[in-house]
Amino acid sequence: DQSGLAYSVGTTLDRFIKSKQSDFPFASGELSQLLRDIALASKIVNRETNRAGLSNIGGAFGQTNIQGEEQQKLDIIANIRFIRALSKGGEVCAIVSEEEDAVIDLQNKSGKYVVAIDPLDGSSNIDVNISIGTIFSIYRRKTQVGSPIQKEDIMQPGTEQVASGYVLYGSSTMLVYTTGFGVNGFTYEQSLGEFFLSHPCIKSPEDGQIYSINEGTQDEWELGIKDYIDTCKSRKYSARYIGSLVADFHRNLLKGGIYLYPATQKNPNGKLRLLYEANAMAFIAEQAGAVATDGNRRILEIKPESLHQRTPLFIGSKKMVEEAMTLASVSI
Ligand code: AHM
Ligand code: MG
Numbered sequence: 001d002q003s004g005l006a007y008s009v010g011t012t013l014d015r016f017i018k019s020k021q022s023d024f025p026f027a028s029g030e031l032s033q034l035l036r037d038i039a040l041a042s043k044i045v046n047r048e049t050n051r052a053g054l055s056n057i058g059g060a061f062g063q064t065n066i067q068g069e070e071q072q073k074l075d076i077i078a079n080i081r082f083i084r085a086l087s088k089g090g091e092v093c094a095i096v097s098e099e100e101d102a103v104i105d106l107q108n109k110s111g112k113y114v115v116a117i118d119p120l121d122g123s124s125n126i127d128v129n130i131s132i133g134t135i136f137s138i139y140r141r142k143t144q145v146g147s148p149i150q151k152e153d154i155m156q157p158g159t160e161q162v163a164s165g166y167v168l169y170g171s172s173t174m175l176v177y178t179t180g181f182g183v184n185g186f187t188y189e190q191s192l193g194e195f196f197l198s199h200p201c202i203k204s205p206e207d208g209q210i211y212s213i214n215e216g217t218q219d220e221w222e223l224g225i226k227d228y229i230d231t232c233k234s235r236k237y238s239a240r241y242i243g244s245l246v247a248d249f250h251r252n253l254l255k256g257g258i259y260l261y262p263a264t265q266k267n268p269n270g271k272l273r274l275l276y277e278a279n280a281m282a283f284i285a286e287q288a289g290a291v292a293t294d295g296n297r298r299i300l301e302i303k304p305e306s307l308h309q310r311t312p313l314f315i316g317s318k319k320m321v322e323e324a325m326t327l328a329s330v331s332i
Helices: 013-023 030-050 074-089 215-220 223-234 245-255 274-287 318-330
Strands: 092-097 113-121 132-140 161-169 173-178 183-189 194-199 210-212 258-261 291-293 313-316
Touching (some): 013 030, 013 183, 013 194, 030 113, 030 132, 030 161, 030 173, 074 092, 074 132, 092 274, 113 274, 132 245, 132 274, 161 245, 215 223, 223 258, 223 318, 245 258, 245 313, 258 318, 274 291, 274 313, 313 318
Parallel strands (some): 092 113, 210 258
Antiparallel strands (some): 113 132, 161 173, 173 183, 183 194, 258 313
């Protein structure tokens, strides 16, 4: 059921998740609970993000640290908040986080889900009051529930995701997610402390007129990428680059556009991480009718080899990504 339309705009996230449980006839409701846990943690991070500018003013919120410790950075706070929410919920057995070198094994005997998360993406934008985001992927563990976590539970290709999503802390805060039955977006109403369905059944325009790439590295791109960006310019497309994947992706998803992070000298495999950045966005993109590739392969089909593996990423409106890839392959 792709409609989501049986539910009027204004439905709360909780109610929406509950009503969608019938998409999984044999499910026990744990995935629903897990999504609610993530939503709760994102509300806390939203609160911290909103007052980030004040967080270094000692005692402004009665938060003076009695040990005299330095205030923690927002990305660390977000990491702690999400890990806490995911550990307490009981549905998750292991977490992969951008902020942690190793897999976090929660030693949870009943948890059947694995979560990969970038708790606060867009690090260069955190201190300067520009949109940032949280990105998450949810997998079902492959080995038996209750047994020790194995590599195969963690290193799953994106096609195995049971859900993915992002939270955008922007001019308003939004949570967008998919469980493989279309994409729905919810806007946070601060005064009520609730996410409300505001963007049911998001579909990406097939074509668009926005391109998003860090042009400072132009001299390092393969020729085809440069050809494509020159084509965008010849058509007077708009260049838009926030430097927060969530924000750039979200805008392009709604308006039509392409986001590109190719290989560069500094990042020969691209910059973005497969497990907790590219896969989540690729699942959402495909569910909305858009496309995500590393230049050769569908992002979702890449078999991960390491936890923090990077990948080039070309994602967005179908026609734009296809044209970019055609030019890229011509020049090889
Ligand atoms: P981060 O995880 O350190 O925040 O890096 C990921 C971010 C993305 O959100 C963004 O699209 C990209 O890095 C921007 O990179 P650059 O500054 O190289 O253009
Ligand atoms: Mg990141």
